[in-house]
Amino acid sequence: MSLEPFNRLVKLAARAFYDDVTIKGDNQPKAGRGDNRGMAVIVLDALTRRQWVREEDLAKALKLHSKQLRRTLRFFEEEKLVTREHRKESAKGAKIFNAAMAATADGQQGTKEGDEKMKMHMHSYCCLDYAQIYDVVRYRMHRMKKKIKDELDNRNTIQEYICPNSSCGRRYSAFDVLQLMSMDGESFLCENCKAELTESEKLAAEELGDGDDRKRRHEKLKDMLRKMEEQLKPLVTQLNRVKDLPAPEFGTLLAWEARAHAAAQATGDSNANDSSKSSQGQGYTGTPMPFLGETRVEVALSGLEAKEEIEHDTKPTSLKVLPPWMIKQGMNLTKEQRGEVNPQTKMEQGSSSVDDKKLNLDNEDEKSLQDEYLKAYYAALVKRQEEQEASQRAQQKTELPEGVSETPSERQVGMKSKREDGNDEIEWEEDPSIGNSGAEPYRLADLNVEADASDHEDEEDDIDWEEG
Amino acid sequence: MFFHITLERNMQLHPRHFGPHLRDKLVAKLMKDVEGTCSGRHGFVVAITGVEDIGKGLIREGTGFVTFPVKYQAVVFRPFKGEILEAVVTMVNKMGFFAEAGPVQIFVSNHLIPDDMEFQSGDMPNYTTSDGSVKIQKDSEVRLKIIGTRVDATEIFCIGTIKDDFLGVINDPGATA
Ligand SMILES: [Zn+2]
Numbered sequence: 036m037s038l039e040p041f042n043r044l045v046k047l048a049a050r051a052f053y054d055d056v057t058i059k060g061d062n063q064p065k066a067g068r069g070d071n072r073g074m075a076v077i078v079l080d081a082l083t084r085r086q087w088v089r090e091e092d093l094a095k096a097l098k099l100h101s102k103q104l105r106r107t108l109r110f111f112e113e114e115k116l117v118t119r120e121h122r123k124e125s126a127k128g129a130k131i132f133n134a135a136m137a138a139t140a141d142g143q144q145g146t147k148e149g150d151e152k153m154k155m156h157m158h159s160y161c162c163l164d165y166a167q168i169y170d171v172v173r174y175r176m177h178r179m180k181k182k183i184k185d186e187l188d189n190r191n192t193i194q195e196y197i198c199p200n201s202s203c204g205r206r207y208s209a210f211d212v213l214q215l216m217s218m219d220g221e222s223f224l225c226e227n228c229k230a231e232l233t234e235s236e237k238l239a240a241e242e243l244g245d246g247d248d249r250k251r252r253h254e255k256l257k258d259m260l261r262k263m264e265e266q267l268k269p270l271v272t273q274l275n276r277v278k279d280l281p282a283p284e285f286g287t288l289l290a291w292e293a294r295a296h297a298a299a300q301a302t303g304d305s306n307a308n309d310s311s312k313s314s315q316g317q318g319y320t321g322t323p324m325p326f327l328g329e330t331r332v333e334v335a336l337s338g339l340e341a342k343e344e345i346e347h348d349t350k351p352t353s354l355k356v357l358p359p360w361m362i363k364q365g366m367n368l369t370k371e372q373r374g375e376v377n378p379q380t381k382m383e384q385g386s387s388s389v390d391d392k393k394l395n396l397d398n399e400d401e402k403s404l405q406d407e408y409l410k411a412y413y414a415a416l417v418k419r420q421e422e423q424e425a426s427q428r429a430q431q432k433t434e435l436p437e438g439v440s441e442t443p444s445e446r447q448v449g450m451k452s453k454r455e456d457g458n459d460e461i462e463w464e465e466d467p468s469i470g471n472s473g474a475e476p477y478r479l480a481d482l483n484v485e486a487d488a489s490d491h492e493d494e495e496d497d498i499d500w501e502e503g
Numbered sequence: 504m505f506f507h508i509t510l511e512r513n514m515q516l517h518p519r520h521f522g523p524h525l526r527d528k529l530v531a532k533l534m535k536d537v538e539g540t541c542s543g544r545h546g547f548v549v550a551i552t553g554v555e556d557i558g559k560g561l562i563r564e565g566t567g568f569v570t571f572p573v574k575y576q577a578v579v580f581r582p583f584k585g586e587i588l589e590a591v592v593t594m595v596n597k598m599g600f601f602a603e604a605g606p607v608q609i610f611v612s613n614h615l616i617p618d619d620m621e622f623q624s625g626d627m628p629n630y631t632t633s634d635g636s637v638k639i640q641k642d643s644e645v646r647l648k649i650i651g652t653r654v655d656a657t658e659i660f661c662i663g664t665i666k667d668d669f670l671g672v673i674n675d676p677g678a679t680a
Contacts (some may be wrong), residue, residue: 193651193662194599194612209612209662210653212598221596234598234614 040163040277042083045116047270048172049079053114054408057106071103078107082117084164086285087292089132090119090159108161115171120159120288129158135295162291166282173274176267183260187253198225207232275408504586506579509555511572512537516560518567530554531575539606541545543654544583547606581609582661584647590663591671592643595628602645608660612646615664617671637672639665644674 053075081097082088094101112118124132139335194209205227207215215223223232249348263269285291512533519529533550541547558572582588582604583614590602592607599612613630620630620639629640639645646664647670665671 194614210651210660212612212659213608220594223598234612271657401524423567 037081037280038165040273040280041169041283044172044270044273044277045079045083045163045165045168045272046076048116048168049076049148050408051267052172052175053079053271056110058103059088069259074099074103075107075110076103077118079111079163082161085162085290087120087132087162090161105159108159114159116163117161118164118167121157121159122288124158125155126266131292131296134161135292137299155378160288162285166284169274169282172270173432176270176274179263183263184254187256187260195235195237196223198227198228198230199233200225200230203228203230206232206235273441304396322362504583504585505549506546506581507552507576509653510548510574511574513569514571514573515563518569521569522630526557528571529557529571531539533575535615537575537577539658541606541659543659544658546579549578549580549605551577566666570578570667574601580605580607581650582609584652584657585650587646587670588649588663589646590642591638591646593639594613595622595630595640596625597622597628598640601631602647602663608650609647609663610660611645611665615662615666617666639672643672645649646670646673 055072056075057072058074078093078099081093085093090104091101094104097104098109108117112119195210196207196212196215198205198207203225207223207225212223213224217224217231224230225232232325272385286294409449514529514533514536516525516529516532530551533554537548538550539548547574553576555574557574560571561568562569588604588607588609590604590607592600593608594601597613599610599616602609602611615634616630616639619632620635620637621676623631627640629638631638635652643664647665648667649661650664651662653660
């Protein structure tokens, strides 16, 4: 079972349909805060890197207010993209979840001391419902297309008839025609003045001269349909790709926890095979670092992801050759790719090349909003990265990444969350430049970093895939 | 759509039928009264398939008629919006054509006929494609989709369309004749 195609589906759908969604709060204190467009996409992206996740943890990771996140999640729950579960939890319950988290994170069973203090609290968890997302997206596209097509073809509309007598002008619907039939059956007659009825739209066209409008409208509809098909092509492609794959299924929260726990016990430390399986084509050779890609993705929010994508793009070693428009944040990179690339230098070239390629290879999509968005996104990310890299350089060597992450700016969402994977990512990005270019030491370093971070949200994914 | 449902009806029976064959008389009268009728709620009663229960009769004062509550099972036909039906064309004019699917009358207005079919007047008015390969005239069989129903107490009238995939003529008697 591979998550990656489904995750890409989620990401594409997020950008196609939820990019400009504003999640409205009950009270918006500041005008500037009213516009939280794009947040929906961020949240969905974050969810693709997790399985079940406690909503507070997610909020912390995304540096969102938990209320705001909850609103977003509620919206997605209504949209049928996300499953949520709420339960009253004591410290013990939290421990179980943390244990499950830890279990999926390479069998490290350590629980947070802080969580022990928890009282009975209502906790909400959420998780993407991939099977349903697939259906929802397909249904949405179907409805969109159908709506336009029906309107184009005048389909499913009940014809209206009108009496041409200006003094009468009665209107009838096609339901009345049995009573209106003339003796010879040739036409319909007005009940009132016995004049022959005309189809109302024809008359309207003649009288009001809006035939032109209708034509224009027709053109517009056609245009809309064409644009829609063009712009949603990546999504359609991804839908087709995913069609015959089994959707990732995490089960209920309880089941998931139980499974994660069991898996941890069963595999113990020898989860090398898990990781290799679950690394979903990252090119690992059985090293227990499957969550590299996942974890790094977390940094998407902090801006480092762009580089990953870029590198990914520049290296042909990825499992599947993806068209450039597919390259989005959250793409998994092989370790080699990352290891060999000097992030700072590669970054600029890489980013521009991606954009260029995108332009060249897909002129259709080039025009599309999605790409516009992406381009802007990349540009912003690159810029941000540069700053970051600079500051990282400054503090480098054996420095911990936390310090780095805080320095650049407050805008770096996700970076500051110390216990989050964001740290790890930074660490990894730094590693190559530090000089750990060799495969084994590099991996080792990563492992250590992983152990330091106590919140192993993303790692779960791997074991779970292996399970399902 | 066809349904097999249980219905109830109060039957009034003339005293002259009181005798050994009362029940048979009652059922015969039920069939005569009910089959072929239409109710807005249940649709057309196609056939009575069985009598479930005949309650105690109640003699009406003055007339001597007896009212029996009868519970019976019947096959009913009720068209729904969105349903695909096969129907026989009964009349064609420039406004469209009428068709019947059993007891249901359906009107297909000309804008719900594919754009490539043109109305041809004459002895046998019809809608024909420009290459003449498809023709809709009286007695043609068409497959259509119901896009609207008007249900009155005693009548159901439908609006249909053949402007969709797999709809239209399914056999054309005029073509072979
Ligand atoms: Zn009139």
